[in-house]
Amino acid sequence: MITVNGLHKAFRVAKRSSGLGQAVKALFHREYKVVEALKDISFSIEPGEIVGYIGPNGAGKSTTIKVMSGILVPDSGTCSIMGYTPWEQRVSYVKHIGVVFGQRSQLWWDVPVIDSFELLRDIYNVSEQEYRSNLSLLTETLELQELLGIPVRQLSLGQRMRCEIAASLLHSPSVLFLDEPTIGLDAVSKIAVRRFIQTINAERGVTVILTTHDMSDIEALASRIILIGKGRLLHDGSLQGLRSQFGTRKTITADYRTCHRPLVIPGASMLSWSPERAQFSIDTGETVVSEVLAVLSSQVELVDVTIDAQPIDDMIVQLYKEYQLS
Amino acid sequence: MKLYWKYILILFRSQMQYRASFWLLTLGQCLTPLSVFAGLYFLFERFGQISGWSFAEVALCFAVIHMAFAISECFGRGFDLFSSLVVSGDFDRVLVRPRGTILQVLGSKFEFTRAGRLLQSLLVLVFAISRLSVEWTLLKGLTLFLTIGCGVFIFTGIFMLVATLCFWTIQGLEVANILTDGGREMAQYPLSIYHKWVARFFTFVIPFGCINYLPLMYILDKTEGNGILYMLAPVAGIVFILPCLLVWNIGVRHYRSTGS
Numbered sequence: 001m002i003t004v005n006g007l008h009k010a011f012r013v014a015k016r017s018s019g020l021g022q023a024v025k026a027l028f029h030r031e032y033k034v035v036e037a038l039k040d041i042s043f044s045i046e047p048g049e050i051v052g053y054i055g056p057n058g059a060g061k062s063t064t065i066k067v068m069s070g071i072l073v074p075d076s077g078t079c080s081i082m083g084y085t086p087w088e089q090r091v092s093y094v095k096h097i098g099v100v101f102g103q104r105s106q107l108w109w110d111v112p113v114i115d116s117f118e119l120l121r122d123i124y125n126v127s128e129q130e131y132r133s134n135l136s137l138l139t140e141t142l143e144l145q146e147l148l149g150i151p152v153r154q155l156s157l158g159q160r161m162r163c164e165i166a167a168s169l170l171h172s173p174s175v176l177f178l179d180e181p182t183i184g185l186d187a188v189s190k191i192a193v194r195r196f197i198q199t200i201n202a203e204r205g206v207t208v209i210l211t212t213h214d215m216s217d218i219e220a221l222a223s224r225i226i227l228i229g230k231g232r233l234l235h236d237g238s239l240q241g242l243r244s245q246f247g248t249r250k251t252i253t254a255d256y257r258t259c260h261r262p263l264v265i266p267g268a269s270m271l272s273w274s275p276e277r278a279q280f281s282i283d284t285g286e287t288v289v290s291e292v293l294a295v296l297s298s299q300v301e302l303v304d305v306t307i308d309a310q311p312i313d314d315m316i317v318q319l320y321k322e323y324q325l326s
Numbered sequence: 327m328k329l330y331w332k333y334i335l336i337l338f339r340s341q342m343q344y345r346a347s348f349w350l351l352t353l354g355q356c357l358t359p360l361s362v363f364a365g366l367y368f369l370f371e372r373f374g375q376i377s378g379w380s381f382a383e384v385a386l387c388f389a390v391i392h393m394a395f396a397i398s399e400c401f402g403r404g405f406d407l408f409s410s411l412v413v414s415g416d417f418d419r420v421l422v423r424p425r426g427t428i429l430q431v432l433g434s435k436f437e438f439t440r441a442g443r444l445l446q447s448l449l450v451l452v453f454a455i456s457r458l459s460v461e462w463t464l465l466k467g468l469t470l471f472l473t474i475g476c477g478v479f480i481f482t483g484i485f486m487l488v489a490t491l492c493f494w495t496i497q498g499l500e501v502a503n504i505l506t507d508g509g510r511e512m513a514q515y516p517l518s519i520y521h522k523w524v525a526r527f528f529t530f531v532i533p534f535g536c537i538n539y540l541p542l543m544y545i546l547d548k549t550e551g552n553g554i555l556y557m558l559a560p561v562a563g564i565v566f567i568l569p570c571l572l573v574w575n576i577g578v579r580h581y582r583s584t585g586s
Binding site for chain 2: 071110122151
């Protein structure tokens with residue numbers, strides 16, 4: 001469905017220098033430096049997948065999305081989406097994709113939402129029948145009924161985002177690009193947007209490519225993540241895969257009957273200790289959980305034990321550090 | 327074309343959300359060129375005529391140019407305000423829709439308030455025609471229409487050229503006003519009153535002369551010999567838009583390879 005092979009993209013950025021003298025000089029002669037936004041990016045995506053595309057700011061996420069949606073032409077490399085090369089057959093290609101930029105609206109600001117939808121119908125040349133059925137499905141799943149008659153500028157951010165996503169699906173695209181769809185949303189709206197993305201993926205088989213900084217989006221939605229940093233592809237695989245590779249640290253919290261003797265557990269590092277409760281972390285690559293529990297129960301009378309996996313956010317931070325990205 | 331109409335319809339509905347501002351702006355657009363026209367009137371009051379052109383004749387020229395300018399500002403405003411589209415990143419949105427870029431940019435903005443300027447220049451046109459002692463024929467009427475129509479093409483072409491500059495630089499576009507506002511101010515007088523090189527520049531590089539001086543000669547019976555060339559001079563305006571379209575496409579290609 002989507003095959004990306006060896007994408008390269010470099011930008012020439014004017015060097016900014018401080019000082020008046022430098023600024024005057026820059027008027028006549030500018031120095032440029034080449035920033036490599038994408039370096040040899042390759043991956044492929046099957047129909048119906050939800051892929052989380054993540055990386056720190058400036059990693060090249062947006063550049064990739066722009067190349068894949070036909071806005072930018074890469075320096076080298078190939079990309080085939082549904083048989084199209086996005087930047088070559090732009091007009092015929094973009095009929096099959098939907099794009100949501102989280103920070104920019106695609107709706108007409110001053111008119112009711114439904115008017116924007118109708119204009120989009122005409123722009124994409126959607127047949128009346130297809131439009132009707134799409135609209136009723138979207139209205140139902142996104143609970144848009146009450147919003148359709150309200151001018152966009154009066155909608156809250158969460159309401160607007162629901163309308164934005166609906167707008168990008170009116171022409172039944174096979175691929176949906178979501179660039180930070182949950183940015184700035186409150187918890188309720190986030191969950192509504194996520195649930196909707198799941199619904200549309202399950203019912204229509206829409207392939208979703210999602211960029212986000214919110215790791216809970218990824219946890220809730222994406223079975224697969226592609227991590228890039230400084231223009232290079234760092235990880236491509238399941239979230240579990242990433243976990244077993246990097247997220248091997250677990251935190252064990254134990255509550256027990258009062259015991260004043262300090263605990264001694266080989267292979268674990270103590271995070272906190274009190275006569276009733278202790279918290280320590282282990283690396284599952286080196287220490288086995290059951291052994292730790294056995295040692296633990298031989299020393300104290302356990303009341304409760306919880307084992308937490310490392311939060312994905314921490315994992316990403318650790319990853320960035322490992323690749324020296326931040 | 328049908329789609330363009332729908333773009334305009336939605337923009338009109340947006341505009342109607344701000345009625346008071348619409349009426350005030352329209353009134354303002356009507357009054358600004360009126361004061362310029364008043365200046366013209368007092369000038370002729372004092373000097374009688376300029377290089378053999380009478381007040382009514384210059385008024386005709388004035389009306390033609392201002393009508394063309396008002397219409398192109400109505401329709402071509404999207405190009406006029408194009409820098410904001412690039413700065414906000416909304417041009418990316420244009421590129422992910424399955425339509426031509428020119429249609430979408432034209433459809434991004436429509437300046438209804440320019441109806442004020444249009445109305446004002448229409449009044450001047452009526453005034454000029456009533457004061458001229460010209461024998462009107464069907465051909466002359468057609469030439470007048472052609473002149474205004476082609477003027478629209480020229481101004482829109484200039485808007486496009488300026489908009490294309492936005493792909494390279496966002497700042498410093500004020501310079502481009504020399505061509506739009508400056509061109510309009512120049513061309514509201516018959517070009518024959520200026521220096522030769524000025525008249526040549528505005529005839530052969532930016533063909534204002536073709537919609538101002540040359541066809542007016544025909545309408546006002548000032549030509550010698552065959553009038554057909556003078557009559558068809560405005561067509562140059564349509565030819566002018568072709569290189570503009572070319573330059574625009576080069577600009578879009580540049581944008582798509584640099585992303586800025």
